[in-house]
Amino acid sequence: MKCSVIKIPAGAPHDMSGLKASAEEGLFRPEEVVAVLGKTEGNGCVNDFTRGYAVMALKDFFAGAVKGGAADISYVMSGGTEGVLSPHFTVISRSGQAGLASERERDQDQSQDQEQGLITGGPKSLAIGVARTRDFLPEELGRLSQVDAVAEAVARAVRDAGITSLQDVHFVQIKCPLLTAEQIYDAHSRQVSLVTEDTYKSMGYSRGASALGAAAALGEVERSALREEEIGVNWDKFSRVASTSAGSELACCEVIVFGNSQSAEGQYHIDHAVMQDAIDGAALQGLLDRYPGEELVQVLAKAEADPDGVIRGRRHIMLDDSDINHTRHARAVVGGVLAYVGGDPMIYVSGGGEHQGPKGGGPVAAVFRRR
Known part of the structure; x- marks a missing residue:
């Protein structure tokens, strides 16, 4: 198996021009795509229809780009690009044989x-x-x-x-x-x-x-x-x-x-760390320090407003704001912290961290490419 990850900017949830150009340049082959992660600029709440809009546009794009269609692609759209987060699509491709059918077959091989x-x-x-x-x-x-x-x-x-x-x-x-x-x-x-x-x-x-x-x-x-x-x-x-x-x-x-x-x-590989709170940029920095000289391709992370209402002993109001949902506050904070550490705001940060990492924190993963 050989897998690859590329990220492509999006001018709107339905903007497929970047995918089309990247496919034409040979950066990915549509028939090898197994999943697309997207960050869309909706509110990320119940009525965020930018997610479905993006999925509809992606399905239409791949239906035209892949002979016989591409029904097996997984589309995961995360709404909300608050703060500096930049709307984009992360295209995940896989070629070669998929996973083996059983542990016995893996052991035998x-x-x-x-x-x-x-x-x-x-x-x-x-x-x-x-x-x-x-x-x-x-x-x-x-x-x-x-x-x-x-x-x-x-x-x-x-x-x-x-x-x-x-x-x-x-x-x-x-x-x-x-x-x-x-x-x-x-x-x-x-x-x-x-x-x-x-x-x-x-x-x-x-x-x-x-x-x-x-x-x-x-x-x-x-x-x-x-x-x-x-x-x-x-x-x-x-x-x-x-x-x-x-x-x-x-x-x-x-x-x-x-x-x-x-x-x-x-050339690609992945590693992860766990943010202990919303401003724990050291978690990502530790991953970067672990692989000096390698290219940081993408950051994947969770964002959560600490349910206790405090961050490092200081009170926060994210849970008390009736105008802006706390998930939106959290995405903006974590997105800003990780964008600074990684040097790129076009990263995948999803809000709402229930049982995802410790209370108030969350997992952060980094995809690297060996030079």
Whole structure:
């Protein structure tokens, strides 16, 4: 497997001119694209239709660029480019064989390679795996049924990437659904209960359940010890690599696993750290210091307003602002900090960090290219 990551500026959610030009220049081959991450300039809340608009434009672009269409591409759009964050698309490509079907097959192949001298202990390269859950019923969002479905999908995506050690998983991007007024009405008509009837709060529950699903799949939390009432409440349980984003444009969860594998090849690789709070730029700086001389290709991060209302002992008002949602405040802060450290505002920063990193913090991953 050989994977690559490039980022392309966007003049608007529907602006495909950059993708078209990049494809014509040979920077990526449309038929090898497995996922597109986007930052669109909507509000990132329930009624952010820039996400669906971008997905519609992307599907139309790839339908025309790939013979027979490109139905298997995962589209993960994150709304909200507050502050200095720059709207863009991150195009993720993969060529060659995908992940092996089972651990037994991986072990057999590795054993044969070792006997033949094919495994030399060289550097691991970027490996990408994708998977989708089934569509969820409204009453499943934010509950253990969502946790379990996401955990299964994350495990499939890890296998799809050909990653043999969970320690080599450095970022798990999940796009998850939310509750709409129409879905709430449907639940009422069937006399089923929902985790919440607040559409905005449903985003947090869905993000949190998805993150805990990733944590369960990666062994970061014990699934048997997880209780439904802990979702969105017990911040001691979290994933160090999960990033989840909720939207109304889908009913399932789209999962993209980023990691490194000995069976992958190419110049790209990924690493991650964990921000302890919204101004922890040292987390990204540590990654940059770890790989001197390498090109920083993209930064992927979560942003959260600390639910305690303080940052390093100082009071913040992000949770009390009735005019601007706290997720928008957090994206602006974290985006500014990481843009300064990395020297580029065209980065992927997603708001809402429920069970994604420690309380008030969040994972940050960096994709590098060896020179």
